[in-house]
Amino acid sequence: MRVLVGGGTGFVGGALTQLLRSRGHEVTHVSRRPGPNRISWDEVARSGLPLCDAVVNLAGENVLNPFRRWDDAFRRVVVASRVETTKTLAKAIAEAKRPPRAWVLVTGVGYYRPSPTAEYTEESPGGDFDFFSRLVSTWEAAAKIPGDGTRQAVVRSGVVLGKGGGAVSQMLWPFRLALGGPMGSGFQPFPWIHIRDVAGIVCHALEMEGIRGVLNGVSPASPSTSNAEFAWELGSALGRPAVLPLPGWMVRGIFGAERAVMLLEGQRVVPKRTLESGYCFVYPNLSSALRDVVS
Numbered sequence: 001m002r003v004l005v006g007g008g009t010g011f012v013g014g015a016l017t018q019l020l021r022s023r024g025h026e027v028t029h030v031s032r033r034p035g036p037n038r039i040s041w042d043e044v045a046r047s048g049l050p051l052c053d054a055v056v057n058l059a060g061e062n063v064l065n066p067f068r069r070w071d072d073a074f075r076r077v078v079v080a081s082r083v084e085t086t087k088t089l090a091k092a093i094a095e096a097k098r099p100p101r102a103w104v105l106v107t108g109v110g111y112y113r114p115s116p117t118a119e120y121t122e123e124s125p126g127g128d129f130d131f132f133s134r135l136v137s138t139w140e141a142a143a144k145i146p147g148d149g150t151r152q153a154v155v156r157s158g159v160v161l162g163k164g165g166g167a168v169s170q171m172l173w174p175f176r177l178a179l180g181g182p183m184g185s186g187f188q189p190f191p192w193i194h195i196r197d198v199a200g201i202v203c204h205a206l207e208m209e210g211i212r213g214v215l216n217g218v219s220p221a222s223p224s225t226s227n228a229e230f231a232w233e234l235g236s237a238l239g240r241p242a243v244l245p246l247p248g249w250m251v252r253g254i255f256g257a258e259r260a261v262m263l264l265e266g267q268r269v270v271p272k273r274t275l276e277s278g279y280c281f282v283y284p285n286l287s288s289a290l291r292d293v294v295s
Helices: 011-022 041-047 072-095 131-143 166-176 195-207 227-238 248-255 257-264 272-276 286-294
Strands: 002-006 026-031 038-040 054-057 102-108 151-157 159-162 192-194 213-217
Touching: 002 011, 002 072, 011 026, 011 159, 011 195, 026 041, 038 041, 041 072, 054 072, 054 195, 072 102, 072 131, 102 131, 102 195, 131 151, 131 257, 151 195, 159 166, 159 195, 159 286, 166 227, 166 286, 192 195, 192 286, 195 213, 213 272, 227 286, 248 257
Parallel strands: 002 026, 002 054, 026 038, 054 102, 102 151, 151 213, 159 192
Antiparallel strands: none
């Protein structure tokens, strides 16, 4: 397949590109930066899609960038980087003379309401209770295109664990220095997925003609993983203790109260339709995933 990937030069995009090319697919990135096998967002908006068989959008500003103050300006950047890029691709797909066969959007499990006990499958309600849930609803609505000419799927991803980026990259040094530990109470659920599997689910959704609708992009072990267990397993993978908790007030001070909810609360998300679709996880348990990340 010829696959067009928005946000393909980012953390998850790099892993997806590598996987797709290893499976014989051609990949072109939509990017703000020029380079080989790339086109710009302006080109897509102005001239439409290049000839392709599938489109993926991974674009989005890092919400948990600790160096960005959580103010109205940054909120607008977070929304636009997701919703506007998705609208650009959806419009280009809808207007294409030869539309692609598949269109996959990667969003987040922030769609589901944080709860220490409730479990959420792809059919569970959500998307209407706070900034991030409403963002996911708007984001996914922006992807919808009329008709059945292009198969549409959404992957709601958990926290992505991988080498060289994502959540773990910001945690490694404190944990290596034996200064790591759970955030807040540590009891909150920690919905996670290895980067190889989030790329794998997207690739699976592109290649399997029968897949439409929402797939939860979390590990099968994710519903039973707490933040404290994650901290303990990361410390174990590094051969370091992980007993120094980061107090909730400090997390709120760094990220702001609205963003801190993403770290101090969580969701038990189940990849029900993902497993039913036939996807086999490369890293179904946390210990093997983290050993790979820190190796």
